[in-house]
Amino acid sequence: MNLRPSPADLHLARDEQVTGSRMRRDPTWRRIRKGVYAAAMAWDALAPWDRYLVRVHAFALTHPDAVFCFESAAALLGLPVFGEPCDIHVLAGPRSPGRRHGDVVVHANVRARAVAEFGPIAITTPQETVVDLARVLPPAFGLAVVDAALRRAEFAGLAGAMQDAAERTGARGARRVEWIRERADASAESVLESVGRAAIEWWGFEAPTLQVVIRTGAICDRVDFAWPDRRVIGEADGDVKYSNDPDEARRQVLAEKRREDRLRRIAGGFVRWGWAETMALHATRDVVPVRDLLLGVGLPQVRNPKVRMLATLAANPRSIPHARLLPG
Incomplete structure (x- = not known):
């Protein structure tokens, strides 16, 4: 398994003497961390979750002994990341306490988390990373991370790790892990399907x-x-995503229209939704919540809505406020 590379090329300030470029004073460069820069055009074009991965790689360049965990390890593993996480997460050394330095959270390794090395970068093992996120993320987002992991062969043994975590009575997030473990399903083929499944429930x-x-x-x-x-x-x-070739894109659109027509002829009710409809709690001029869409095709509500759980879809408290949370 390979870790995800940085979505933007990173350059060290100490190389300025070789390149002759003064990145610190040049507006065409963005400072990612002290001593690490990326081209402004490349940085500005990135989605929030990709900016976060660049930040993780920048920290790895200046702290080669770091062991990444939580969202930082997840980003490197290519697992779903929601918005742009506020902090870089690393493990403390043996018998060292947890602490914070700016946007870097150093976690005390009280559970002796297992660590894996991928070339020059060390992270908590894929299974440890997923269980950690299941404990701390909003439930639907944690479910999406676990579903995504279950679709990948390198996360073998995750089900057992989830069960062990859920059975640790009193452990942080154990009930949340149990909720996710009972619903996790590798059949969900996208983050939207996972989050949507939670919203439907x-x-x-x-x-x-x-x-x-x-x-x-x-x-x-x-x-x-x-x-x-x-x-x-x-x-x-x-x-x-459609092809960049206009003729091929037209064929793809027509094929999807024919597919939908076939399904509508068979189904008593057919409905589509995206991110906006999944996350919405109330109808607006532009967005109809998935609740209203399903009611509109005759699917009945068999239980009272869980309003407090639905409210957890609105934001990820571990990410930078107002940053785009999800694709679309």
Whole structure:
């Protein structure tokens, strides 16, 4: 397994004497950390979660002995990161206390977390990283991290690690880990599907079946969510990517339209939603919450909504306020 590289090239201030470029005084450069710079154009174009990965790599350049954990390890592993986390997270040495230095949180290694080395960078093991995040992230986001990990072979043994964490009575976040463990499903193919599944539950709807194959003659279509007894189909649309070639993009759009037409002829109700609809609690001029969309195609609420749980979708308290939280 390889760690994700920095999305922007990093340059050290000490190299200025070689390059002749004065990055500290040049507005075309951005200071990422003391002594580490990236081109302003590249930095400004990055999504918040990619900026965070650049910050992690910048810290690794100046602190080669660091052992990354929590969101910092997750970003390096290519797991979902929500917004731009406020802090760089590293482990303290043996018998060293936890502490904070600016945007760097040093965590006391009281549980003797296992560590893995990937070339010059050390992190908590993939399983340790996922369990740590399941403890501290808002529940739907933690579920998305665990679902994403379960889809990858290098996270073998995660289910056992989750169960061990959930059974540690009184341990921080044990109940949250248990909630996630009971719902984690590798069948969820995207972060939006994972977060959407939590929202569907909290709005009081029946749990959907994931990745259902529907046959129409000789054609098989797979759908994200289905309630077969209710003849309702749901599709979670994240960032839909079409070819840069206009002709190929047109073919892709037409193929998707034909697919949707087939499904609408079979289903009693068909509905699509994206990030905005998933995260919304109230209807606006531009956004209809997933609750209203599902009610509109005849899916009944079988339980009272869990308003406090739904409110956790609004923000990630571990990320920089007002930064874009999710794609789309």
